[in-house]
Amino acid sequence: MRTPKLKMQDAKELASGYQGWFRWVEIGSITSFWALMAVMVWRVWPHAGTSPWLVFSAVLVGFILADFTSGFVHWLADTWGRTDMPVIGKALLRPFREHHVDQKAMTHHDYIETNGANCMISVPWAIGAASMPYDRASTWYHWCLFGSIAIASMIFFVMMTNQIHKWAHMDDCPRVVTWLQKCHLILPPAHHQIHHTPPFNSYYSITTGWLNWLFLKIKFYPTLERIVTAVTGAIPRQDDIGIDAAIAIAPAPVEVVPAEEHPAVHRT
Ligand SMILES: [Zn+2]
Numbered sequence: 001m002r003t004p005k006l007k008m009q010d011a012k013e014l015a016s017g018y019q020g021w022f023r024w025v026e027i028g029s030i031t032s033f034w035a036l037m038a039v040m041v042w043r044v045w046p047h048a049g050t051s052p053w054l055v056f057s058a059v060l061v062g063f064i065l066a067d068f069t070s071g072f073v074h075w076l077a078d079t080w081g082r083t084d085m086p087v088i089g090k091a092l093l094r095p096f097r098e099h100h101v102d103q104k105a106m107t108h109h110d111y112i113e114t115n116g117a118n119c120m121i122s123v124p125w126a127i128g129a130a131s132m133p134y135d136r137a138s139t140w141y142h143w144c145l146f147g148s149i150a151i152a153s154m155i156f157f158v159m160m161t162n163q164i165h166k167w168a169h170m171d172d173c174p175r176v177v178t179w180l181q182k183c184h185l186i187l188p189p190a191h192h193q194i195h196h197t198p199p200f201n202s203y204y205s206i207t208t209g210w211l212n213w214l215f216l217k218i219k220f221y222p223t224l225e226r227i228v229t230a231v232t233g234a235i236p237r238q239d240d241i242g243i244d245a246a247i248a249i250a251p252a253p254v255e256v257v258p259a260e261e262h263p264a265v266h267r268t
């Protein structure tokens with residue numbers, strides 16, 4: 001079935017939604033995040049020599065969880081909600097809409113705009129990981145060590161995700177970054193372009209992209225969309241690509257009711 005003409009939002013209007021007050025929140029979040037990561041390294045260091053495999057496997061688990069988290073959050077933000085929603089509309093959903101209209105815009109964002117929002121989400125988790133007790137006499141010692149390192153690794157790579165995503169859209173990257181992309185240790189540009197093929201409804205993971213093929217095969221996101229639509233009546237992607245295209249590709253049949261009868265459905 002051919003997808004009807006996509007009705008995307010205006011790129012300039014979306015870009016103008018970056019607000020000054022939010023930048024200060026981002027600066028505070030980035031500073032707090034790096035301070036907490038330093039505390040984490042300082043606390044884990046004495047244990048790395050005695051439990052190297054535990055530390056390595058916890059970092060790897062966190063790396064894979066970060067790819068899952070990046071895909072899940074990306075799917076949520078691409079698929080549901082509207083840019084005119086209070087607070088999250090401008091602060092969190094706007095960059096995702098802007099990115100589908102203008103892929104290269106994010107390559108002009110500075111370090112703070114690129115990484116601030118992810119640091120903000122990561123700070124509460126970093127506080128939890130950095131304050132985990134490490135008592136060698138406790139029967140919970142290995143669980144506490146593994147759990148806190150896995151959480152710290154996950155949030156570190158979640159925090160790196162926007163930077164990795166930005167590199168996937170840049171024409172010229174540092175050599176080491178290009179090498180990491182070629183080895184598929186971070187998101188390769190050609191792999192990510194599959195997500196940028198309209199109607200933008202697959203390959204959501206943007207840290208390494210390791211989970212994308214598997215999730216496509218098991219229809220992970222279409223299944224979630226069916227459930228959300230069944231429960232709320234909301235149409236996936238209607239704010240991103242317009243209601244007609246969204247209805248045409250929705251995994252579940254959608255019943256369009258007048259907005260005043262069902263607040264989750266608005267014809268745009
Ligand atoms: Zn997207």
Ligand SMILES: [Zn+2]
Nearest residue numbers: 099165169192
């Ligand atoms: Zn992208």
